[in-house]
Amino acid sequence: MNISRTQVHGWLLLMPAAIFLIAFTYYPAVVTLGKSFFSQGTALRPSEFVGLENFQYMFDDDVFWQVVRNNVIYAAGTIPISIALAILMAVWVNGKLRFKSLTRMCYFTPTILPMIAVANIWLFFYTPEIGLLDQVSRVFGFGSHNWLGDPDTVLGCIIAVTIWKEAGFFMIFYLAALQTLPPELEEAAHLEGASRWYYFRRVMFPLLMPTTLFVLINAIINSFKLVDQLFILTKGGPDNASSLLLYYIYEVAFSFLDQAYASTLTVVLLIALAFIAVGQFFLLDKKVHYR
């Protein structure tokens, strides 16, 4: 094959995928950015250039700030706990445990169930009076609580569902990593009289660092992307106490029909994701040191 032919072949092979990527990822991303500088057109008043007016409106929008705060809490609540649980699960399932594969299956099952379906079941858990949570708390002498109706507990409830859904998925990556660790390491640590916790802290956890970084990136992206449960559990309520950025974008675009403002909000989401992309770039650089 001569040079110019392979070049043409390369581009031709890439072309079909490139067309789809441009049409449904890059083109809409660029157009979204553009639209954030224009007003929402109506039948009487066509859309016009308004500069940063949409962004000004966004900075004055209390709901926007609430949603951003919720999203930060959501991320801060789900990420560390689901990663810690994932490591714990992986260590357990990788070790000597009776009913090992059954246990592993239990941990992993939430991953393959649709969020929308499991939210139906969780909704029952949280129902006041008859829900499982209230039935259990009654046994311990606590009164009934409207978990999803109280602005103070609703976000915690959403976080719990997400942790439950994610931890088993992350476990898989740790399990894969643990299986590559040579067993001599632990034997040596044991001979030296190191405790199990010491071994974990000083040997295993540092060696799992690349996996943790990979999982961390995934978890951060998920904290922006995973909003399905809101549709069933709370619809962002009460009073936006559980609304997240992507859910708010959906509401603004398809309930309030304000595409210009929805585009402005999408730009914020895109900027956040761009930051993660850059962060990943630097983290992956670091990863090399551990390999």
Add this chain to the structure above:
Amino acid sequence: MTVIGKGSWAQSLETIGAWLLAIIWMLPLIYAFWSAFHPPEYSTRFDLLAPLTLENFAVAWDRAPFARYFLNTFILVTMILLAQFVLCTLAAFAFARFDFPGKSVAFVFVLLQLMIMPEVLIVENYITMSKIGAVDTIAGIGLPYMASAFGIFLLRQTFKTIPKELDDAASVEGCSVFQILWKVYVPLARPTYVAYGLVSVSHHWNNFLWPLVITNSVETRPLTVGLAIFGAPESGVDWSIITAGTLLAVAPLLVAFLLFQRQFVQSFMYAGIK
């Protein structure tokens, strides 16, 4: 792993912890089974002697067009998977084995899609779909996912591990580029296709937000969207029926998972490590 710790006491405590967590993790599913197989009056009362029934499934099946939803989801995941296999194979082959100007820039752009998922761009993609008349079609649900950066990346990594001597030999034998791809690369990458296929099918079987936005009729709605409408509190259906409907919707994937547990776990693992 060898037993390290302060004897069997600590060991059994950990075992109990592991099992307890497993039970908590299965609790929603266990509850769903309880409620779906018992009469409505037992859905919040736990009594070992409660009579079993299949009535809830029959009612759920009648209340919503589940058969149609199943068909829609089946068409959707099959269509997406086939398109992904074709588009990603071609692009991955280009990245793995061809040199062309702009290759590395193009690859960075592909990887960007790992961050900017179609979910983020629902507003603009909806407008695109209405321009091309794809609103409320099953193709409209699938289109944004067909060129998958993840699939391209995964297949490229696999193709790169295939020795170049193999395709040199094939081209000496007179094989064209497509014949080399079809007869050498695709068969050797089979495990990757299986792994990616399982991840893709379970992802799109469960996907919700974009299908919700783009569909508005029974003829196109996938299971997840149908289930959300069915389970909405406004619909006034009781717990046992909702859980029965929920189990119906997850049954195919759940059964497949239980049967091919090893394959599933390994596929997700494999897809994640690459």
